Amino acid sequence: xxxxxxxxxxxxxxxxxxxxxxxxxxxxxxxxxxxxxxxxxxxxxxxxxxxxxxxxxxxxxxxxxxxxxxxxxxxxxxxxxxxxxxxxxxxxxxxxxxxxxxxxxxxxxxxxxxxxxxxxxxxxxxxxxxxxxxxxxxxxxxxxxxxxxxxxxxxxxxxxxxxxxxxxxxxxxxxxxxxxxxxxxxxxxxxxxxxxxxxxxxxxxxxxxxxxxxxxxxxxxxxxxxxxxxxxxxxxxxxxxxxxxxxxxxxxxxxxxxxxxxxxxxxxxxxxxxxxxxxxxxxxxxxxxxxxxxxxxxxxxxxxxxxxxxxxxxxxxxxxxxxxxxxxxxxxxxxxxx
Numbered sequence: 001x002x003x004x005x006x007x008x009x010x011x012x013x014x015x016x017x018x019x020x021x022x023x024x025x026x027x028x029x030x031x032x033x034x035x036x037x038x039x040x041x042x043x044x045x046x047x048x049x050x051x052x053x054x055x056x057x058x059x060x061x062x063x064x065x066x067x068x069x070x071x072x073x074x075x076x077x078x079x080x081x082x083x084x085x086x087x088x089x090x091x092x093x094x095x096x097x098x099x100x101x102x103x104x105x106x107x108x109x110x111x112x113x114x115x116x117x118x119x120x121x122x123x124x125x126x127x128x129x130x131x132x133x134x135x136x137x138x139x140x141x142x143x144x145x146x147x148x149x150x151x152x153x154x155x156x157x158x159x160x161x162x163x164x165x166x167x168x169x170x171x172x173x174x175x176x177x178x179x180x181x182x183x184x185x186x187x188x189x190x191x192x193x194x195x196x197x198x199x200x201x202x203x204x205x206x207x208x209x210x211x212x213x214x215x216x217x218x219x220x221x222x223x224x225x226x227x228x229x230x231x232x233x234x235x236x237x238x239x240x241x242x243x244x245x246x247x248x249x250x251x252x253x254x255x256x257x258x259x260x261x262x263x264x265x266x267x268x269x270x271x272x273x274x275x276x277x278x279x280x281x282x283x284x285x286x287x288x289x290x291x292x293x294x295x296x297x298x299x300x301x302x303x304x305x306x307x308x309x310x311x312x313x314x315x316x317x318x319x320x321x322x323x324x325x326x327x328x329x330x331x332x333x334x335x336x337x338x
């Protein structure tokens with residue numbers, strides 16, 4: 001089973017619990033499996049993620065379900081893959097994911113994933129499984145070639161609480177992106193629907209389809225770079241995610257005609273190697289997370305410097321700098337580790 005399912009609630013079903021309603025639909029799994037999908041944040045009602053399986057559907061509700069990929073439900077085997085842990089206690093982990101590491105087993109990646117590493121580090125019985133038995137500990141995902149900070153949970157209650165922080169937009173996630181072109185405004189907000197592309201099922205796209213899920217990204221400019229003979233200049237931005245849609249920043253920056261440097265899926269495409277400065281993955285790094293610990297109440301904040309390949313690109317284009325903004329003067333030294 002794979003893909004997205006879109007359902008319009010008719011009057012005859014009004015008042016039915018969400019998990020029961022979904023369990024009765026063609027193409028959906030059992031009621032209990034649907035309940036797990038709701039708790040994992042895979043169900044949206046009228047474009048907003050719904051985490052309550054007890055929600056009573058009403059006539060006219062537009063319900064979207066992200067159905068899981070067909071995958072082997074077998075146990076995730078422990079593998080001794082290095083983890084760069086920045087915070088850990090009995091409830092959760094904050095780690096920095098390296099580029100090239102897939103978050104969980106999927107088609108083409110049966111093992112060698114972050115999930116395998118977490119099972120080795122914590123043990124399968126000490127990780128939350130709300131996302132499924134083959135996604136132990138996973139709270140939110142980073143694309144394979146996106147690096148930086150992310151969270152893992154050691155039990156279901158903590159996993160659910162962290163997902164609630166994401167849904168309520170109180171888990172502060174900041175990303176650094178280098179994009180093509182000159183962004184004139186120092187700050188901006190992108191608020192659109194995002195859905196799977198109708199032209200290419202691998203891609204996501206900005207969409208006004210009524211079943212599209214709301215996606216909100218704000219950004220602020222850190223530094224601008226002048227154009228050269230082989231490019232149209234660059235802008236370094238910090239992006240703040242208020243929602244967590246698949247490929248959200250990559251899709252949103254492409255939507256405003258400023259695709260990420262090096263992005264193989266949403267970037268400038270073939271012939272842009274020189275403009276991409278030789279980068280073979282998207283210039284996107286999760287550099288800061290901040291949240292209130294769901295158990296202890298402690299404020300947890302961690303920051304992560306740029307990995308060497310992204311830092312090298314900034315060093316290469318530094319002679320083209322048009323100057324840093326006030327935000328850039330504060331953030332960039334932290335990114336570069338000085």
